[in-house]
Amino acid sequence: MNDRNKGLTLEKKKNLIGWGFLLPAALLICWMSFYPMIQAFILSLKSGIGVNLKFNGFRNYARILKDPTFRQTLFNTFFYLILQVPIMLVLALALASMLNNKDLKFKGLFRTAIFLPCATSLVSYSMIFRAMFANDGLINTVLKRFGASPVGWFSNAWTARIIIVIALIWRWTGYNMVFYLSGLQNIEYSVYEAARIDGASPIQSFFKITVPLLKPTILLTAIMSTNGTLQLFDESINLTKGGPGKSTMTLSHYIYNTSFVQTPKFGYAAAMSIIILIMVAVLAFVQMKVGDKR
Amino acid sequence: MKNKIITVALLTAMAVSLTSCGNGNSGSSGATRGAAEDDNTLNVWCWDPNFNIYAMKKAAEIYAEDHEGFKVNVTEVQSEDIETKLTTYMSSNELDLLPDIFLMQDNSFQKYASNYPDIFTDLTDSGIDFSQFAEAKTAYSTIDGRHLGVPFDNATVINAMRTDLLEQAGYTLDDFTDITWSDYLEKAKDVKEKTGLPMLTLQAGSPDIIMMMLQSCGQSLFKKDGSVNIKGNKVLKQSMEIYAQMVKDGTLREVTDNDQYIGSLNNGSVVSTINGCWIMASIIDQEDQAGSWELTTMPRLDAEDASNHSNNGGSSWAVTSNCKNKKLAYDFFNETFAGSTDLYDDIIQKGAVATWAPAGETDAYAEESDFFSGQKVNSMLIDYGTQTPSNYTGPFYYDARDAIGVALSNVTQQGSDLDSEIDTAQETAEFNMEG
Numbered sequence: 001m002n003d004r005n006k007g008l009t010l011e012k013k014k015n016l017i018g019w020g021f022l023l024p025a026a027l028l029i030c031w032m033s034f035y036p037m038i039q040a041f042i043l044s045l046k047s048g049i050g051v052n053l054k055f056n057g058f059r060n061y062a063r064i065l066k067d068p069t070f071r072q073t074l075f076n077t078f079f080y081l082i083l084q085v086p087i088m089l090v091l092a093l094a095l096a097s098m099l100n101n102k103d104l105k106f107k108g109l110f111r112t113a114i115f116l117p118c119a120t121s122l123v124s125y126s127m128i129f130r131a132m133f134a135n136d137g138l139i140n141t142v143l144k145r146f147g148a149s150p151v152g153w154f155s156n157a158w159t160a161r162i163i164i165v166i167a168l169i170w171r172w173t174g175y176n177m178v179f180y181l182s183g184l185q186n187i188e189y190s191v192y193e194a195a196r197i198d199g200a201s202p203i204q205s206f207f208k209i210t211v212p213l214l215k216p217t218i219l220l221t222a223i224m225s226t227n228g229t230l231q232l233f234d235e236s237i238n239l240t241k242g243g244p245g246k247s248t249m250t251l252s253h254y255i256y257n258t259s260f261v262q263t264p265k266f267g268y269a270a271a272m273s274i275i276i277l278i279m280v281a282v283l284a285f286v287q288m289k290v291g292d293k294r
Numbered sequence: 295m296k297n298k299i300i301t302v303a304l305l306t307a308m309a310v311s312l313t314s315c316g317n318g319n320s321g322s323s324g325a326t327r328g329a330a331e332d333d334n335t336l337n338v339w340c341w342d343p344n345f346n347i348y349a350m351k352k353a354a355e356i357y358a359e360d361h362e363g364f365k366v367n368v369t370e371v372q373s374e375d376i377e378t379k380l381t382t383y384m385s386s387n388e389l390d391l392l393p394d395i396f397l398m399q400d401n402s403f404q405k406y407a408s409n410y411p412d413i414f415t416d417l418t419d420s421g422i423d424f425s426q427f428a429e430a431k432t433a434y435s436t437i438d439g440r441h442l443g444v445p446f447d448n449a450t451v452i453n454a455m456r457t458d459l460l461e462q463a464g465y466t467l468d469d470f471t472d473i474t475w476s477d478y479l480e481k482a483k484d485v486k487e488k489t490g491l492p493m494l495t496l497q498a499g500s501p502d503i504i505m506m507m508l509q510s511c512g513q514s515l516f517k518k519d520g521s522v523n524i525k526g527n528k529v530l531k532q533s534m535e536i537y538a539q540m541v542k543d544g545t546l547r548e549v550t551d552n553d554q555y556i557g558s559l560n561n562g563s564v565v566s567t568i569n570g571c572w573i574m575a576s577i578i579d580q581e582d583q584a585g586s587w588e589l590t591t592m593p594r595l596d597a598e599d600a601s602n603h604s605n606n607g608g609s610s611w612a613v614t615s616n617c618k619n620k621k622l623a624y625d626f627f628n629e630t631f632a633g634s635t636d637l638y639d640d641i642i643q644k645g646a647v648a649t650w651a652p653a654g655e656t657d658a659y660a661e662e663s664d665f666f667s668g669q670k671v672n673s674m675l676i677d678y679g680t681q682t683p684s685n686y687t688g689p690f691y692y693d694a695r696d697a698i699g700v701a702l703s704n705v706t707q708q709g710s711d712l713d714s715e716i717d718t719a720q721e722t723a724e725f726n727m728e729g
Contacts, residue, residue: 245700
């Protein structure tokens with residue numbers, strides 16, 4: 001026994017301990033995430049209604065190409081992604097650097113206030129936004145007070161999409177800001193002082209110091225936001241119900257409808273989920289390649 | 295660099311799994327699992343404590359008078375959740391988790407009965423006399439001539455009107471009774487001019503009223519052979535034209551959600567509403583409007599077999615295949631929902647109007663309603679109900695209905711061409727049915 005222990009070098013031993021720590025989490029991920037993913041893939045190769053499922057190869061994937069609703073929901077989802085994620089991340093970064101200022105008073109209060117939306121339930125905040133933008137809701141009442149004519153926010157496709165983007169920004173900016181704030185704690189204050197002494201303006205030090213040093217965090221938040229937006233569900237179903245028509249419906253909402261609202265087609269729904277998975281993977285890969293240049 | 299990637303991957307995985315944990319917890323906990331074990335109890339799933347749950351408990355009370363020790367365990371489950379649960383249990387082959395009895399929306403009944411027949415128990419030979427229920431109602435839960443559900447509440451369409459507002463415009467209730475839609479459109483314009491109020495408020499994108507119009511002619515979005523009946527359906531086209539015309543005239547105002555719809559009824563910003571009779575519960579809520587509402591029939595279309603009566607909503611009870619005391623369940627229904635006028639006399643106070651004919655003959659149903667200016671509301675509803683044409687909803691009801699909702703909002707809100715929207719709706723519905 002002693003002999004065997006002697007056979008391991010110190011480095012190997014340390015490695016083994018490291019892998020030992022990783023093992024429980026890795027097993028859990030395999031069991032809870034990868035196994036269902038494989039099952040979903042197998043399901044996506046079957047078709048049929050309800051429980052009468054039969055293998056039919058890649059016909060579900062071919063069907064996706066012909067599905068106008070899929071195209072519409074894909075467009076909606078990417079619209080949210082392309083508009084909302086950059087705005088939100090820039091805002092979060094700006095807020096984080098403002099709140100990181102050493103001389104700012106009531107820092108805790110502001111941080112809490114900005115983070116708070118993220119602690120509200122997705123359903124209740126959606127309902128509040130719906131009430132605010134209703135025909136006789138707060139926003140229209142204010143508009144009328146100032147002499148403008150009220151807007152039917154939810155009856156026009158574009159205004160309805162914009163409301164979803166606004167709601168998402170409100171809900172998630174604080175969440176991302178917290179990541180940036182914690183990232184900023186790791187940047188030595190002396191670096192900023194040195195830059196200031198060298199005559200760098202606050203804007204210069206933001207772009208030359210903060211952004212490069214925060215790159216890993218920015219990458220993380222970008223990947224998480226992309227992932228979250230592609231799987232967007234609650235806002236679509238609670239805030240606009242996908243309407244008017246299907247013009248604000250997200251992919252996940254359509255997948256849910258395919259399985260539970262319309263006549264159940266689990267195979268087809270699984271195929272669409274696999275497509276989302278592939279999109280998330282590809283986008284994350286691109287972001288990592290672009291964002292990580294060390 | 296490698297470590298960074300692993301960190302990112304792990305963090306992402308963690309965030310994802312945390313979110314899924316959060317979602318997993320939102321399911322209803324503490325629900326009674328499965329069917330009742332002992333032979334004098336039935337486990338029931340239904341929703342709305344003030345209506346369905348009340349009725350079920352009352353029925354149990356009545357049944358327990360003659361059958362000592364009988365009880366029901368009612369679990370409150372929302373109707374969408376019942377449907378999701380049924381789908382999930384069927385897909386995962388866990389039929390043991392089904393209760394003895396559940397309530398189901400009539401519009402969903404065909405979908406579940408034809409996709410998941412294993413859930414249901416055939417009640418045709420259970421001794422329940424289905425001929426005593428309104429025919430249009432039993433049609434929802436009958437598939438291939440087999441009865442799979444016990445009809446419950448009545449959802450006959452009513453046209454509830456503010457007679458005080460009509461008076462301002464120089465009309466009476468009789469001017470709107472048993473009329474045609476074209477007549478209705480003209481009068482609605484006049485009322486709008488004189489009172490400044492729209493005739494109807496409806497939830498945008500919800501084609502409920504189109505469905506009611508179709509059924510008033512005995513039609514639906516499907517032919518009897520199950521094929522889609524959207525393209526070339528004259529009744530459908532006429533209904534959508536009426537809807538679009540009313541929006542254009544300003545006599546129909548679209549609202550964003552159900553709360554606003556109910557609000558418009560209660561705050562006096564609309565002259566009338568056409569809906570299933572369950573809407574009365576919300577109207578009656580506004581007590582200070584007593585005496586200003588009265589009920590009449592909905593307008594009829596200009597078509598063959600057109601009537602002034604239709605149906606919207608309602609639900610039926612189903613006995614599951616998992617029920618171990620089927621005899622008890624049959625007997626329970628036979629002596630309550632299909633055999634007790636006492637039950638229906640009691641639940642009428644909650645607005646649950648029977649579809650069971652003998653219930654309509656009791657004194658409780660002949661009572662005059664104080665709220666609706668002395669109209670004999672309950673017997674009127676029974677009368678409307680028996681005149682309602684039955685139609686075929688089909689298992690793909692929601693697929694077709696969704697497609698119509700999209701077409702309708704495109705026509706009214708984006709001014710799209712009606713004919714091409716109807717063609718698209720036909721294609722969408724057929725695409726969804728291909729499976």
